[in-house]
Amino acid sequence: MTWDMLTVIGTIAFSISGAIVAMEEDLDIFGVLFLGFITAFGGGAIRNILIGVPVSELWSQGLFFQVSFFSILLFVLFPNILMKHWHSWGSFFDAIGLASFAMQGALFAVEMGHPLSAVIVAAVLTGSGGGLIRDVLANRKPMVLHSEVYALWALVGGLFIGMGWVTGGFGLFLLFVLLVSGRVCSYRFQWKLPHRTIPSM
Template identity: 50%
Template sequence: MESLGWLILHGIGTCAYAASGAFVALQVKYRIIGVFVLGLTTSFGGGVIRNTVIGVPVTSLWDRETLLLVIGTLAVLVLLSTKWIRHWKKWGFFFDSIGLASFSLQGALYAKHINDNLGMTIMAALFTGIGGGYS
């Protein structure tokens, strides 16, 4: 059972990674589909790579609550778009570091649970942290 603090940390990390992708898309003036694709990719990309590497079905990544959280975050950012790009540059590294730390730890713990191989655990932490990904 995950603690409330851990779930909040993952929620912040997931939103931060989604926002990171969305702001990049908004800066280069992508349309709404591009914003959502890039936001979803940065939120779940590392988890997809991790699950592929350790041999776990990729469909185990998406639960309803997490997907709704990411889509809601992206919808709000599309509506607020240009007003928040300036603020994201200021606070983006802070929230990205929370996401990086929480996703790296989660990736390592998930891989250790599936396969007790140290190299696989390190690789899973690396891919999940860098690419983002909620499991």
């Protein structure tokens, strides 16, 4: 039940972030719905392909599809009201979604007996793949590749789970708190990974 609640929060956050980008790019209502769905479920779909899970497994998430649809619909109907709360809580909800999705992706790969590399890839794709696809479709530079530390926290979650450093409910809870706290600190204090550019000639 706890994981389901976290997944619901993550689904809402990712769906709304996709809808916001779509509305900023002046897409029509279909584009808003499509980009919202892609942001919430795109990472999981790519993960399933890479670790050998049938893509059709996504259709078993009927409840989360409904949550995503109604979240986007409410945002489309009442954008001004919801944006006020989104500025205050949106990034925090997104951090919860990143942590819960990344950990679920990693646990999924571990249960299937995949090696550490596959566990880490599953964590990163599940946690941040949807946002990556969203930005590419919106013709934007992917946020996860240049903004505050983001996908790195999903990688950390995959590493801890893949190495077996975290086992049991309490250990997973502590890892979840670590990932959410790390992501919150990243955007609060503007942490960034080192940049390297080619000097102009």
